Amino acid sequence: MEQIAFGDYGLAAMSHRAGVLGWPEPLPPAVKYSLSYLLVQAEFGLCCPLSMTDSLTRTLRKYGAPELVERYIAGLTSQDLNALTQGAMFMTEQGAGSDVAATETCATAAPDCGPGVYRLKGDKWFCSNPDAALAMVLAHVDGEPDGMRGVSLFLLPRVLPNGEANSYRIVRLKDKLGTRSMASGEITLEGAQAWLVGELGRGFVQMADMVNNSRLSNGMRAAGLMRRSVAEALFISRHRQAFGKRLIDMPLMQVQLAKMLVKAEQARTLMFQTAQALSRADQGEAGAYALTRLLTPLIKYRATRDARSVAGDALEVRGGCGYIEEWSDARVLRDAHLGSVWEGTSNIVALDVLRAIQREGSLSVWQDHMRQLLIATPWHARVRAAIDALMERLGGLAQTTADHKDEAQARRVAAGLYHLTSAIAMGWESHQTQNPRRMVLAQCVLLHRLMPRDPLSTNKVSDLDLLWSTDSPTGAIDHICLL
Numbered sequence: 213m214e215q216i217a218f219g220d221y222g223l224a225a226m227s228h229r230a231g232v233l234g235w236p237e238p239l240p241p242a243v244k245y246s247l248s249y250l251l252v253q254a255e256f257g258l259c260c261p262l263s264m265t266d267s268l269t270r271t272l273r274k275y276g277a278p279e280l281v282e283r284y285i286a287g288l289t290s291q292d293l294n295a296l297t298q299g300a301m302f303m304t305e306q307g308a309g310s311d312v313a314a315t316e317t318c319a320t321a322a323p324d325c326g327p328g329v330y331r332l333k334g335d336k337w338f339c340s341n342p343d344a345a346l347a348m349v350l351a352h353v354d355g356e357p358d359g360m361r362g363v364s365l366f367l368l369p370r371v372l373p374n375g376e377a378n379s380y381r382i383v384r385l386k387d388k389l390g391t392r393s394m395a396s397g398e399i400t401l402e403g404a405q406a407w408l409v410g411e412l413g414r415g416f417v418q419m420a421d422m423v424n425n426s427r428l429s430n431g432m433r434a435a436g437l438m439r440r441s442v443a444e445a446l447f448i449s450r451h452r453q454a455f456g457k458r459l460i461d462m463p464l465m466q467v468q469l470a471k472m473l474v475k476a477e478q479a480r481t482l483m484f485q486t487a488q489a490l491s492r493a494d495q496g497e498a499g500a501y502a503l504t505r506l507l508t509p510l511i512k513y514r515a516t517r518d519a520r521s522v523a524g525d526a527l528e529v530r531g532g533c534g535y536i537e538e539w540s541d542a543r544v545l546r547d548a549h550l551g552s553v554w555e556g557t558s559n560i561v562a563l564d565v566l567r568a569i570q571r572e573g574s575l576s577v578w579q580d581h582m583r584q585l586l587i588a589t590p591w592h593a594r595v596r597a598a599i600d601a602l603m604e605r606l607g608g609l610a611q612t613t614a615d616h617k618d619e620a621q622a623r624r625v626a627a628g629l630y631h632l633t634s635a636i637a638m639g640w641e642s643h644q645t646q647n648p649r650r651m652v653l654a655q656c657v658l659l660h661r662l663m664p665r666d667p668l669s670t671n672k673v674s675d676l677d678l679l680w681s682t683d684s685p686t687g688a689i690d691h692i693c694l695l
């Protein structure tokens with residue numbers, strides 16, 4: 213699988229150099245996320261080393277000294293497994309998980325070892341891909357102020373330039389619920405040599421770039437896991453019979469499948485929206501960075517949580533066999549539970565949505581972007597009016613929540629923004645591709661995930677069959693109005 217991911221497809225290299233898959237320049241993020249979306253449906257664990265290597269390269273190129281970039285870039289972007297240098301991120305400590313400012317690992321300048329070299333001492337509590345050749349590490353620099361301003365970013369090599377092993381040990385491997393195809397360990401740094409990356413005291417800000425990149429990757433992975441779950445559930449539903457009928461022909465099963473499909477496709481839509489915003493941000497387009505800063509925690513927050521329920525529901529569609537390890541469901545379910553924990557838990561990521569609104573002015577950029585998508589889509593007038601009203605109310609709630617730092621509302625705001633973004637973007641995709649299926653999905657999101665519902669209402673979505681019809685439907689988008 214490593215040969216396929218790092219080697220044949222160059223997934224960790226394609227954003228950083230020309231020549232991968234024969235392309236004359238670095239490939240756009242949408243290509244990387246599309247191919248990784250397919251990979252993750254077969255293998256989730258490997259996506260962590262892939263993402264760490266890709267993200268470390270990005271952060272190193274952005275903030276690292278030119279001689280460090282020069283030394284390591286070829287290995288980090290190699291498609292030859294014998295020459296490949298993999299990356300990792302050692303941030304979390306027992307007392308410093310979400311609260312990175314509490315980092316206790318200590319860095320002491322070691323000018324005798326070379327310019328910019330420090331010696332690191334301390335314990336890192338969660339280190340995925342622990343035997344990676346390079347890791348980005350956060351440490352508190354001796355003599356610097358307490359808290360976030362004292363934390364800096366370092367590049368830790370497993371092997372020193374003179375060929376000696378660096379001074380750290382993998383103390384223990386974690387016995388994990390899922391991602392068992394990839395090791396996570398505890399590491400003790402015993403005076404290990406590492407280079408300062410970027411500015412002193414800017415460790416967290418710089419690491420945030422790496423973390424944001426891998427948060428987007430986590431959203432993509434959740435989308436892929438959901439797609440795998442839906443694919444399995446649709447297959448079973450088309451082939452398994454009960455009471456003389458195929459499961460897929462039963463009304464209640466159709467509702468169950470639709471609920472799964474809506475969540476899976478919302479995540480896929482957000483993945484492309486975020487990838488495109490990232491691409492525009494990297495090209496320096498005004499406002500695109502602020503949009504990326506909002507969309508990234510949105511997809512990380514909601515898609516990773518949805519992946520848990522979709523994976524669980526797919527398990528149930530297979531009946532008793534879904535609970536048995538011979539099929540994929542149990543493994544997918546275990547893997548799906550990780551997405552909302554690492555790289556920032558749901559609460560932390562929801563609070564990051566408020567931070568993006570407050571510090572980056574992301575809300576107005578998001579509103580502009582949504583209006584552009586709305587204008588380009590021929591919504592039915594009643595649906596359009598409902599969306600406008602939702603935009604207005606949600607925008608107000610999000611701004612007030614961010615202004616007042618009303619943390620208790622952060623998850624509601626994040627979920628609302630995610631659902632509305634996905635509904636509007638799915639409508640736009642439907643028009644772009646002339647595929648009414650995505651319009652049905654968009655309206656399911658509006659009706660079932662955004663609008664307050666009367667629990668006794670018997671309103672139903674009439675066009676569910678369209679969702680899994682094997683014909684490819686075209687045209688007739690604007691007749692669909694379920695509101």
Ligand SMILES: Cc1cc2nc3c(=O)[nH]c(=O)nc-3n(C[C@H](O)[C@H](O)[C@H](O)COP(=O)(O)OP(=O)(O)OC[C@H]3O[C@@H](n4cnc5c(N)ncnc54)[C@H](O)[C@@H]3O)c2cc1C
Pocket residue numbers: 301302303304305306308309310311338339340341388391396550553554555556557558559560
């Ligand atoms: C399998 C696995 C692999 C990992 N790999 C890595 C890795 O490679 N590198 C790395 O650096 N880390 C890694 N992690 C660590 C992971 O990122 C942290 O576990 C995660 O960020 C949470 O930190 P914590 O465990 O200290 O929990 P805590 O920070 O103690 O959080 C506990 C609970 O408190 C909540 N909470 C905390 N602060 C707030 C707040 N302000 N408001 C509301 N609620 C709050 C959290 O949401 C959470 O539910 C890995 C974790 C796992 C499980």
